[in-house]
Amino acid sequence: MAAPAEGDGLSSLGTGGGGTTHNTVSGDAVVVGPLLMAQHIEGIRLPPAPPDAPPGQAPPPSRVFVNRTKELSDLGDAARALAAGPDPGVLMVVGVGGVGKTQLVAQAVRRELVQLFPQGQLYVDLEDLRQDGVVDLAAVLGGFLRALGVNNDYVPGGLAERTALFRSVTARSRLLVMVDNVQHAPEARALVPPRGLLVVTGRRVLPSLLMDGAVLIDVAPLEEAAGTELVRRWYADADEETAADVVRLCAGHPLALRAAVEWLAARPHLTLDDVVRDLTAGRYGTGDDGAREAMGAAMGASEGPGEGGVGEAVEAVLDSVVAGVSEETRHLYGLFGVLPGTTATADLLRAAGATRVDEGLGELLSSRLAVLVESADRPRRYRLHDVVRAHARLRARELPEARRRAVLRLVVDFYADAAAHADAAVLGDRFRIQPPPLRPLAELGLRKALFTGGAEALEWLDAERVNLQGAIRVAAGQGWHQEVWRLCESLWALYHSRKHLADCVESGFLGIEAAQHEARPDVEIRMRNHVARAAYELGDLDRAESQLDAATGLLELAGDPRLSGVVWESRGLIELARGRSEQAPHAVGERAEQARQLFERALAANRAVPDRHGVVVQSYNVAQALVAGERWSEALGVLDEAAEVARATGDEPMLLRIDLVRAHAFVGLGSLERAVTATVAAADRAAVLKQFAKLDQALELLAALADRAEDRPLRAACEEKLGALRRTMGLRPPAAPPA
Template sequence: MGVRNELSGSVSGPSVQAGTVYGGIHLGSPRDARTPWQLPPAVRLTDRVRELAALDGCRDLAARHGYPALATVSGLGGVGKTVLALSWLRRLRADFPDGQLYADLGARSPGGVPADPGEVLARFLRALGVPPRQIPPATDERTGLYRSMTADRQLVVLLDDAASAAQARLLLPGGANVAVVTSRTRLPGLSVDGCYPLHLEPLDTDAAVELLAITLADDRVRGQLDDARALVELCAGLPLAVRVAGARLAARPRRPITTMVRALTDEHERLEALAIEGDRGVRAALDLSYDGLPPDAARLYRLVALHPGPDITCEVAAAALGTAGDGLDEAARLLDVLHDAHLLTDAGEERSRFHDLVRLHALAKAEAVDMEPVREAAVRRVYDHYLASATRAEEILDPHHRSLPRGYGPGPAVVKDFAEDGGDPGDAALTWLERELLNLMAVLRDARRTGHATVTWQLADAMWSLFMRRKHYEEWRAAHAEGAEAARELGDTAAECRMLTSGAMGELDTGRHDRALEMFERADRLFEHEGDALGHARTLNYRGLALQGLGRLNEAAELFARAAEELPRCGDARAGGLARFNLAEVALAERRFEAGSTDAEAARRTLQRADDPYNAARAARLLGRLQLGLGRLDGAEEWLGEALTGLRGVSDFETARTLEALAELAERRGLMESAHDHYREALALYETLGLPAMVATVRARLGGGDNGSGE
């Protein structure tokens, strides 16, 4: 049952592994210096002159007093809250050059669970350039850092579809910035934060008629004004309903408006006893629009609404329809039909979204039209699309990571093509994983809820490449916790051990060594219960890493020594070499340079034989450090030169560490200009990786010429 997780051979991008792990894991997530422009595309705003003036007044007053301009926009579903907020915030772009932040807080999300403020804060902080390692674990600490980082910036924030004042409050920026919160309900609790409350009413008849005329883009409104007024009144002045009804008429340029008026009147009578207040006009318009769809587009409308995530891509549509292979073109065509009918909105980057009322309508249609097995099969195909695509990304980025089998439902899965644009497949795979993170997490959670627990843990496993490279710690922790629960429900011990060990790597990476140790020990007990000698031997190494992080070096060294002895006997010589590497690192920390050199040299030989040039180069760097400690400068130069050759272009972090050692070697020889060159190059790499502690250390050495010989 041993859980393998090794890397060797050709790998796209920086490489790490977790099943067989070395100490001091660091796969740097470079600081993103780009300005975030996260606001989604906006549709044309009709009227709302009074509301825009009120928002301008709110901003002017805040600017005069030097505090943030905060506003809440409340109103019925479909009344245009988000459109108003987007239109106003986009007008402010020139005055707020430091960017735009956006979050859908999911009060009416597909899964019924509003967004966690801590996860949203982590996304905002990453967008503002905070390296994932420096994002605090506690939500209140994240809020403090977020407000500190926004205090001196000029940016706008849109918090869309808030569930409560408490949820939104944590996400309000600091400084003289602008934030708008939209919600179906008024949020009086935000008044204590200085939020200006703006309640959005439906459009008056004249403004709604203007919107209808814009949607039709012909002369029918001018020639049939009374019918147009009757139509928008049946739509209750809700822009969403007017656009949907208008799109239906626009597709039939010879049809008089009165035809739609009669149809909507009939729909109103049918819905009168069923409709929620304020939604009746939208539902009536949606029913008519749905009835006018071609059968294949209507089927997509119903089935794609079952997707648990917020965004819809062409591949998701094809999966919902069950059209693998050449079905992408057909899926794209049908998505266009739904867009033309105003049943989907453009989310940017070739992605679509449902308005929450439209999604509810589509789900109701699916339940009424499609038998339960049909709906379940569509959902499973969407799950399989994400699992198969994430697995393909994993194969490109970390080809030796997967060791446990992955299974898909009946029929071929729709798999994302990462070579379609002719670029680097590794870059495309990582970009896809990053872009799909919210969808992946939604699918992972939904799969367990719907009885597909295997998909849950397998998808968490397939997301390893993203977590190690982009350090989404919140999602890393949540995915593996969900995966471990799913594996326990299935009674799948191998999968549970995989979730525990991979999840614990994230805890190690964030410095939560006690939590990591607890998870590794739980996995070890399972391995021993199953009689899995290899799994047990590997957890010796893992537990040693956690103890090393806790400063319990003697205990760590004992476990590393046992792992170095047991792993080769179990058939994993490479993992044994990594355990020897870890043992040498403990020796370096304790200034036992001779013993450490013996272990590091043994580790290097083993890793070379195992065709692991990356870790062999790391062992050479460690040997150079140890030789420097012994005062053997020529030997140190030889090993550090070998390390630099093997690490440059593979790992910026390890390259920087090697350059630091070369700088110290040059200082020992009195070659100060060479030392400064090495320090400056290391400094640039640490700055790119966003590691302030390392940056501060190197800057101090550049200024003071520190001749240290340890790490």
């Protein structure tokens, strides 16, 4: 069923001046004079425009930066050459993990690139979003579009649509896009700005990008002299020979050097000689050959300076640094190695069994093992550097399997309860199969709630998206079937609102398997319908239909009639979509009639519960099918009945949708005046409810109606308001109509 939405009332459509004639029509609409209609559209309030400031997402540069003169010069020369050309450019910065690629680019941005590309910088680290080697590029583009000021209501669901919108929004912008940890050329190609520069970092050269014209910048570990200078800047009392020893033991790797010196800075009673002794003593005594090989592979390293490879050197440094922190912090570090996702909050770590979490996180941050992650939601988020994360996961392999499993169970249980609370906050009392979570929301957040209200809950879900997907995979792998489908059901609030449709399909199939293991046909129906709705929005109607075929075969085993309702509704939507692609009028009519019958079955299922909101939604769908079948008068009758129930229950969002369909029915009957009035009412409601995508639809329809009625004031008012709306929503204004 459609979820209930919150509204804040409906402003009445006034007539404006004395002596104006008007006639009451179906619903709330009134017919007023053309000039007053135009004045009313002009008076619709839009939200304030977002600040006219370009995004500045580039990572901050460090004040201590040495011996990258050649790389900076090469990067600057290439950027200037690419900026001077008419086509977008690509720079590929390659080096082993943690060698300083991101910092090199950050320095170049501050020194020169910010002037070359003044429309802003976008940034993403694909390692934070990679799941089983794959990155959801649609999610990356969705984040970019929101950072560019595009309202979420205007962000489409599919990758192709998001790519097209990204190119449209940035078509006239000299924009810099930075992407860390690119592993495959298609990941880069999808994110190239039309007139800007894409800078990607990675651990290996991608030949196909070079064939596309990308410029390669190679970043090697620091040479001994430069590394020694860096160590002495951090630790001024170090003599040159001891500093050089540290550089050799760290294989010139900046991340290892930084970790070693930060470790020393936290122990003022020790000297740099102690660091050298510790690394020398521990270098060959920790880890095994398999672990070292895995560490090198995680960094993308081959043999490097010194007696061993770069991976071995970094492993030795990290072993020493971790050995020197407190026992609680080592435990926390081990938890990071077990967690299924990429980031963690203090509340999650506590739920996973950590103690003295704040002190441990502080020590990990000061040791440069962990970093803070920017996020739109409330809790502070932490993650390990990707090289450090690889080390933590290697060390976590040493834990007993029972211990790892116990930690994962605590993590999955935390996410299952938290996601259920977030779902309830976002979608209210919609129909759910799972019972309410046993733990209250306040128990999941130690100092303050994870979120308050639907908006914050949605941001929390989005910030946790990769972690939640990881939790679903872990639960599926461990055979915790109930937690799999509970999480899948709760995440519909995220999938539907933020259009993470690929995630919905993937998790939905895991949910189907979990339901089958538990012999829960009701859950399987729900999961298959989730997959079907995501496939439907992605335009894959065949996949959607195949899932609904399987769900239909289970309906006799389902107890709640609402499960039948959701299946018939989804089938009806598919029929309408297929009808829109038909060419022959009789085929369109047949599809519309099939859709009407399916929606009637969904309506009957909702009446059987009874679910009044579901009754309104399915009546609205029946009317849509009647309009598609050109049965205008019947559609108006159904809409009037639905509007009566919606007014009685305060269902303002559905009244808005009813007005829009009513307008199309009036157009079909040839009553342009009433169509205009219904559309103005829809625009009015949409503005009050802040449903700006619906306001956009209403204004577009109204402009077309005004054009047909040769109402120039109303047409001009709609075009002006539509342009203002789209600018406010982060889009380009509509093209001027032909003269």
